[in-house]
Amino acid sequence: MNPEIYLDNNATTHLSGAVGEAVKTAVEENFGNPSSEHRSGEKARRTIVESRDAIASLLGVSADRLLFGSGATELNYWVLSDVVRSRGNAHLVTTQVEHSCVLETANALEANGVRVTRLPVDRKGRIDLEQLVQSMDNETSLVSVQWVNNETGVIQPIREIADVCDSFGVPFHCDAAQAIGKVEVDFDRIGIDFLTTSAHKMHGPTGIGALCVKDRRSLGPMLRGGSQEHGLRPGTENLLGIIGFGAAASEREGSLSYVISSIAKLRDHFEAMISESLPRVVINGRTEHRVCNSTNLMFPGLDGAAIVALLDRNGVRCSQSSACTSSRPEPSYVLRAMGLSEEEAFASVRFSFSNQNTMAEVERAASKLISTVGRLSGFAPRQTETDNLQGAFKHEV
Ligand SMILES: Cc1ncc(COP(=O)(O)O)c(C=O)c1O
Structure with missing residues (x-):
């Protein structure tokens, strides 16, 4: 487990x-x-x-x-x-x-x-x-x-x-x-x-x-x-x-500023690990005007829903910024408003941290994400299971 x-x-x-x-x-x-x-x-x-x-x-x-x-x-x-x-x-x-x-x-x-x-x-x-x-x-x-x-x-x-x-x-x-x-x-x-x-x-x-x-x-x-x-x-x-x-x-x-800076450290470390291993990943809305705990990552060419599902299976809970209307997934209107294409919006995943997360958890999650993305994009040895999932989750946009 x-x-x-x-x-x-x-x-x-x-x-x-x-x-x-x-x-x-x-x-x-x-x-x-x-x-x-x-x-x-x-x-x-x-x-x-x-x-x-x-x-x-x-x-x-x-x-x-x-x-x-x-x-x-x-x-x-x-x-x-x-x-x-x-x-x-x-x-x-x-x-x-x-x-x-x-x-x-x-x-x-x-x-x-x-x-x-x-x-x-x-x-x-x-x-x-x-x-x-x-x-x-x-x-x-x-x-x-x-x-x-x-x-x-x-x-x-x-x-x-x-x-x-x-x-x-x-x-x-x-x-x-x-x-x-x-x-x-x-x-x-x-x-x-x-x-x-x-x-x-x-x-x-x-x-x-x-x-x-x-x-x-x-x-x-x-x-x-x-x-x-x-x-x-x-x-x-x-x-x-x-x-x-x-x-x-x-x-x-009593702890607001300490909590803000410690959550930001977790988020920034996560982003740094991802950017180093997956340089094509884009951080949506990366600006100095960003709350301490959130990152929204776009994985070009991949399906965010597949990443979310595989990570969930591996114990990491995150979400895709899409709403489901009558079983048809919609691309995130927030990301679309920011100028992302439908495909880019579907390729995006939200990770949001809290002061209950630890640095060890963040590192484990980042490693799992890196290997998940690697498998989905064919950079790492493919596994039958993930090959099948990639096909199953790919959107036609
Ligand atoms: C920005 C924002 N506004 C409003 C809400 C609605 O909050 P609640 O579901 O607690 O009513 C949420 C919940 O996700 C939110 O993120």
Whole structure:
């Protein structure tokens, strides 16, 4: 049996030990409804306050402007649909490389008559600020740009985008699902109006996320019901999720810069090993504006899906940046927007690291990748099994 080497941390992360402990203790000792008047309720309420404080402190926002929801998908949908509607349903500016939850929300708004501008990106995956300025007009209701791309790790110029939005008096929403815990986020100082996150990208639980909002009055309620989350997102709180998120945030806050630099060392070493042995491999979106943990590699002439499948069989978990629609694989729209051909997009694989990975794991994974690619491209002795796989996975593009 191959021990697992998990290099798909942009999809989700393992719970950290501290998060697991905090959730386990809460399962055993903290089960009250935070709205209840009795002591069990009070204990739950107190824990939520502590967790909210920890997350707010990590994100640089005051706790009364941090709202819990089920994650970035829900919170992105809420912000986009509510803010665009309340500001006249006129014009949304976003990019071509957003997560599907933003792009699909934009499509739905467009179907309801909202004008949508989807900004292109350059070969390095970044938007052009001049194009952003040109796309703005006096009907623009909202600008929505992600902080970090989930496929390539490319970082957008968030501070500059916030300044442009401010100069036009247009609110700015930033999807920071892939930034939290990997980038210093100082919400209050940057001038973002809405920032959305998910805990499970940072060793917290799935199904819990946070929205930072500059002014709570700028957002209408997502649901109707009780007074939880200032009546904006009512419903009994996800206590275990919030406790786990709080533990993940406390753990990360004290160690953020150390974690960023140690994950970057793992990623850079992996890339160096691959580039040395496989010089034709291209790093998609290689720029100084890239988050510490991600690399997106293009293997010319090969099929990324075959590489992912073979590595999986050998214990290495990674993923291809493609979405499957009704069993037909689509090339990554993010890579296509960056100018890659369909074939190049299909030839690309995403590896994403975390502070739970070790250098020994990274070296083992790189060696397995090098031999997998060698076999698939015929540089190393072929094996019947991989020969067959190569044929089976080759796309006709
Ligand atoms: C950039 C980005 N936004 C939004 C999401 C959605 O997060 P969730 O599935 O936790 O709602 C993801 C998840 O992969 C993401 O990477």
